[in-house]
Amino acid sequence: MRPNTLKVREVRTILGGDPARYAELIRPDSIRVWRDEGLRERLSWYYRVMRNSAPAKFIIVKRIRTDIDPSDKELGLGELLRVHSKLKDEFNRVWRDVRESPKPWKEIPSVKPKHTFLDVKVAIAYRLASPCQLCERRCGVKRDSGEVGACRVRGLKACVDTYFHHVGEEAPLVPSGTIFYAGCNFRCVFCQNWNISQPATPVGEEGCLDAKELATIQEWLRVSGAKNVNHVGGDPTPHLPAIIDSLRYLEVNVPQLWNSNMYLSELSMEILEDLIDIWLPDVKYGNDECAVKYSGAPNYIEVVERNVARAAKHGDMIVRHLVLPNHVRCCTEPIIKWLAKAAPNAVLNIMDQYHPDYLVESHPEKWGGLARHVSRDEMSEAFRIARDAGYVGPVEDLWYLPP
Numbered sequence: 001m002r003p004n005t006l007k008v009r010e011v012r013t014i015l016g017g018d019p020a021r022y023a024e025l026i027r028p029d030s031i032r033v034w035r036d037e038g039l040r041e042r043l044s045w046y047y048r049v050m051r052n053s054a055p056a057k058f059i060i061v062k063r064i065r066t067d068i069d070p071s072d073k074e075l076g077l078g079e080l081l082r083v084h085s086k087l088k089d090e091f092n093r094v095w096r097d098v099r100e101s102p103k104p105w106k107e108i109p110s111v112k113p114k115h116t117f118l119d120v121k122v123a124i125a126y127r128l129a130s131p132c133q134l135c136e137r138r139c140g141v142k143r144d145s146g147e148v149g150a151c152r153v154r155g156l157k158a159c160v161d162t163y164f165h166h167v168g169e170e171a172p173l174v175p176s177g178t179i180f181y182a183g184c185n186f187r188c189v190f191c192q193n194w195n196i197s198q199p200a201t202p203v204g205e206e207g208c209l210d211a212k213e214l215a216t217i218q219e220w221l222r223v224s225g226a227k228n229v230n231h232v233g234g235d236p237t238p239h240l241p242a243i244i245d246s247l248r249y250l251e252v253n254v255p256q257l258w259n260s261n262m263y264l265s266e267l268s269m270e271i272l273e274d275l276i277d278i279w280l281p282d283v284k285y286g287n288d289e290c291a292v293k294y295s296g297a298p299n300y301i302e303v304v305e306r307n308v309a310r311a312a313k314h315g316d317m318i319v320r321h322l323v324l325p326n327h328v329r330c331c332t333e334p335i336i337k338w339l340a341k342a343a344p345n346a347v348l349n350i351m352d353q354y355h356p357d358y359l360v361e362s363h364p365e366k367w368g369g370l371a372r373h374v375s376r377d378e379m380s381e382a383f384r385i386a387r388d389a390g391y392v393g394p395v396e397d398l399w400y401l402p403p
Contacts, residue, residue, distance in 0.1 A: 019165035019175040019225035027167055030174040033396040042345050042400055043172055045099065046278040046316040049255040050227050054104040056255055057095065057315070058118065058247040058275045064090050065113035070123035077127045080120060084271065087117040091274050118248055121271045125241035128267055129156055135185040135237050135263050136303045146204070151238040153183035154204035158214045158242035161196050161234075165226055170318055170349055171396040173257070173280075177226025179217060181233040185263055187296035188284075189359040190324075190370055197234040198358075211245035218246065222254040228278065232259035240268055247275065262307040263297060269307055273314040281308050282320045286334030290327065294370070305338065312343035318398070319343070322351045323382050326369040332382050340389040340401060348391060348399040352379050 023030050034040055040047055048054035064087055070080065098104045131140040132149050141147035148154045159182040166178040184197035191197050209217075218229045231243055237260060247256075255277040262281045264272070283304060285291040291300030311317060319339055323332050332350075339346060356364065356371050364371035386399050393399035 019167070020227075021225075023165075023167050023175040023225075027171065027174045029171040029396040033171040033398070036395045038392070038400055038402065039172070039347060039395050039398060041403075042347050043278065043316045043318075046172070046228075046255050048104070049253065049277050052253050054098060055108060056253050056277055058250070058256055059253060060094055060098060060108055061091060061118045061121070061274055062112050062116050062248070063108045064094065064117035066115045066117060066120055068120075069115055070119040075123070077124065080124050080127070081267075081270075084117075084120050084124060087120060088274065091117060095274075117274075118244070121275070122241070122245045122248065124267070124271050125244045126156065128265070128271075129241050133265050134240050134268050136265055136299065137185055137263075138265065148202040148204070149183075149238060151183040151185045151235070152199055152202045153238040154202050155208065156241055157205055157208035157210055158239045158246070159183060159203040159208040160214070160217070163217050163221065165221065165224070166230065169230070170280075170398060172318070172398075173228060173230065173278075175226055176228055176230040176257070177218065177221030177254070178230040178232060178259075179214075179221075181231070181236050181239045183238045184234040184261075185237060185297075186235065186261055189294050189367055190354070190357050192355075192357045193234065194358040209242070211242055212249050214242060214246035215249035218250050218254065219252050222252045226254070228255040228257045230257045230259050230280070232280075235261055235263075237261075237264050237268065240264075240272065244271065244275065258311075261295075261297075262304050262311070263300075264303075264307055266306070269310055273311060276311070276315050279308075279311040279315055279317040280320060281311065281317070282322070283308065283335055283339070284322060284324075284331070286327075286331035286338075290331055294367075305342065308339075308346075309342045312346055317343060317346040318349055319346050320349045320351060322354050323374050323378060324354055324370060325372050325374050325378065328378050328381050328385075333385050336382075336385050336389050336391075340391070344401050346400075348386065348393075349397060350379075350382050350386060350394075350399065 049056050097107045101107050130142045130144040137150045139150040141149045161180045161182045163179045165175040169176045182203040258276045259280040291297045360367040360370045391399040
């Protein structure tokens with residue numbers, strides 16, 4: 001399967017198929033949202049990259065030189081990680097200079113070195129996939145030998161289901177260059193994209209894309225009007241090696257957005273955090289019991305809280321929380337209270353879009369507590385909890401803590 005044969009949902013309108021102009025017409029809040037100084041301050045890095053006034057983080061990473069050849073098969077994972085640690089210090093210094101400079105582009109070398117920090121990340125990412133330890137399930141399958149992971153993905157290519165200019169995301173992101181990847185490390189019983197995330201048969205090498213093809217998709221999305229490249233699914237984590245590899249071939253400046261359940265392993269976060277400009281975590285549960293029951297995700301709180309807190313230090317962030325019926329006290333309240341302390345600069349989207357789907361829809365007697373829409377009273381209570389935690393808003397449906 002090649003990019004021109006994938007399912008492409010391009011915005012086609014009376015405006016000549018221009019996604020940016022179309023978004024302005026049907027989502028005027030995507031323009032209006034930036035008038036709020038508090039929100040613009042919390043998304044300041046993303047805002048600068050989106051407007052091309054600063055280089056995306058992956059471009060900085062591609063300008064940091066290493067003396068080793070990361071593709072050398074004689075190099076072990078431990079040695080690559082030691083080199084990575086040293087280069088990360090250099091990246092943090094350059095990224096700081098870029099953020100503080102009135103002329104950010106002048107802070108990075110204009111010529112890409114032969115071997116780069118990004119090449120080191122690519123080499124590590126492929127090592128983490130076989131035996132697989134990309135996510136916290138650590139299923140250990142050999143993806144490079146065709147074994148199928150817990151995510152229902154085999155092989156190392158990017159299994160892209162569809163890509164398009166999304167005008168239904170949060171206002172600051174619209175139009176978003178969304179790439180939907182097949183497979184997921186969760187088993188959500190109410191998943192609205194279950195046919196993508198939990199395919200009946202595993203997805204794999206046949207019909208999937210290599211790194212260059214994935215880069216071509218990202219470039220097309222950006223030059224045709226997308227404000228960002230939005231890696232989502234399913235979940236993007238099973239495809240992390242191909243996604244990172246694709247950045248070696250991507251030459252347009254575009255914010256990288258990680259739209260995920262954040263169930264990554266610590267090593268995956270270690271290599272990913274220097275590449276993502278804006279994070280979009282989907283934080284579902286406020287306790288492990290609900291996470292195991294409805295998504296089959298053990299140690300959810302420890303893993304997701306660790307990764308969200310870490311990501312908040314390495315880029316801008318909009319946290320999504322989908323309010324579930326009968327789960328305001330056990331999930332919504334602890335999530336909001338925790339987020340206010342652990343990631344005070346993050347923007348919060350309290351979502352009311354839940355509806356019974358997938359297994360909940362087909363077997364409502366088994367999942368009775370979730371077999372209805374969220375009530376108006378439950379949403380009002382969620383908003384009250386946010387206000388009590390110090391959040392102001394909503395600003396175009398988004399909440400944030402004042403400085």
